[in-house]
Amino acid sequence: xxxxxxxxxxxxRISHLIAVSCTGMSAPGLDLMLLRALELPVHTHRxxxxxMGCYAAMHGLKQADAICRADPKALVLVVCAxxxxxxxxxxxxxxxxxxxxxxxxxxxxVLVAGSELPDIANTGRSLRLDGFxxxxxxxxxxxxxxxxxxRGFLMRLSSYVPELLRQGLLPLVSRALNRLGLNQAQVDHWxxxxxxxxxxxxxxxxxxxxxxxxxxxxxxLKRYGNMSSPTVLFVLAALQEKLQPGQRVFxxxxxxxxxxxxxxxxxxx
Numbered sequence: 001x002x003x004x005x006x007x008x009x010x011x012x013r014i015s016h017l018i019a020v021s022c023t024g025m026s027a028p029g030l031d032l033m034l035l036r037a038l039e040l041p042v043h044t045h046r047x048x049x050x051x052m053g054c055y056a057a058m059h060g061l062k063q064a065d066a067i068c069r070a071d072p073k074a075l076v077l078v079v080c081a082x083x084x085x086x087x088x089x090x091x092x093x094x095x096x097x098x099x100x101x102x103x104x105x106x107x108x109x110v111l112v113a114g115s116e117l118p119d120i121a122n123t124g125r126s127l128r129l130d131g132f133x134x135x136x137x138x139x140x141x142x143x144x145x146x147x148x149x150x151r152g153f154l155m156r157l158s159s160y161v162p163e164l165l166r167q168g169l170l171p172l173v174s175r176a177l178n179r180l181g182l183n184q185a186q187v188d189h190w191x192x193x194x195x196x197x198x199x200x201x202x203x204x205x206x207x208x209x210x211x212x213x214x215x216x217x218x219x220x221l222k223r224y225g226n227m228s229s230p231t232v233l234f235v236l237a238a239l240q241e242k243l244q245p246g247q248r249v250f251x252x253x254x255x256x257x258x259x260x261x262x263x264x265x266x267x268x269x
Contacts, residue, residue, distance in 0.1 A: 001038060003077070003109035007120055011038050013075050016045040016067055020060045020080040020229050022053050023087060034079055053144075053255030054193055055134075056080065056229040057108070058263055062132045064112035072114035080230035081107040087153050096155060102196060106227030108234060125243040127236075127265040133176035140164045140258025162198045164258050169206050173250065176262040186248055190214055191235040193253035194221035203252075245269045 004011060017040060019031035031046040049060050057080045064076040084103035089096050112129070113120040120126075143161050148154075177183055184207065192203050194217040204211050211218070216238040224234060232253045239249065244267060251263040 003111060004038070007111050009075070009111065009120065011040050014038075014040050014044055014077050015071075015074045016047070016064070016076040018047045018049060018060045018064055018076060018078045020049045020052075020056045020078065021082055022051045022056065022228060024083045025050065030079070030081060034077075038077075040077075052229070052259075054195060054226065054228050054231065055253040055255035055259050055261040057110075057231075057233050058132065058134075058251070058253050058261035060229075061110065061112065061129065061263060062261075064110075065129045065132070068112055068114040072116040074114045075117055075120070076112040078110045078112060079107070080109070080233060082228040082230060084228060087155075089151065089154065091151075091154075098155075102226045104225035104227050106224055106230045106234065108230035108237070110233060125240055125245075126268040127249060128268055130248075130264045130266055131176075131180050132261070132263055133172075133179060134259065134261045135168070135172055135175075137164055137168050137258045137260065144256050144258060161195075161254075161258065162202050165199060165254060165260075166202050166206055168258075168260060169203060169252075172260050172262065173207060173252070176264065177250070180264055182248070182264065187250045188244075188247035189239050189242065189249045190217070191232055191239060191249060191251035192217045193232045194218065194235065195226055195254055197221060199254075243267045 017031055017034060019034055021030050029048055031048050035044060049056050052059055060078045064078050067076050068074045083105050085105055088100060190213050192200060192214055194200055200214055200217050204214055216235045219238055220231060220234045232251055246269060247267045249265045253261050
């Protein structure tokens, strides 16, 4: 509701709803809960994106962008909500301890508007979504996983994950930018998913960036922890105060697979 109020959008205008979560699954699901709570039109097109983990917000934005390109009058509400603490396990294994210390609860929402809706207002800076790019490093298939057991979901979070990202991050960024005719020097702001401090340190090192370039990611990690899917949206929100018209933002998030999702966006004039 805060997202709608900030943009000055009445719920009746929402044409599509994308609900993103990998925690606390139920039926009726998050999409219907939001439809009811926000009093969205009962005919709203609904999509659920589930069990993708920390990169799922990027996938949600990608689907919203595709909808708006197909229908320039579409107005898509993307909501990421994660209640990681629901899955707390009384277990002292290294994987579970790491997950319990790192993951937290959080929620975030984004409006994605088609090109024929120029009246959508925003008190902050709006971003034009220029392009998405993703890759999967199958070498990390077993390194980050969430498996069902008789005790609920059990997390596997290997210490090898940062090394996999070290190997794949720079080529990923280069390919994502090259597809748009850009290079790293043309990126003004970075929104890297703070999967952990070690991941951020490695990202800064591999991309040859000062740690200050990732200040928003470090800040979100310190204040909120890793909230899974909404976390990268928290980072983008933290960047708002620094954004200037025409500047470019590069966002990246990582999750099971090992999946790496990226977004390049430009601050609207």
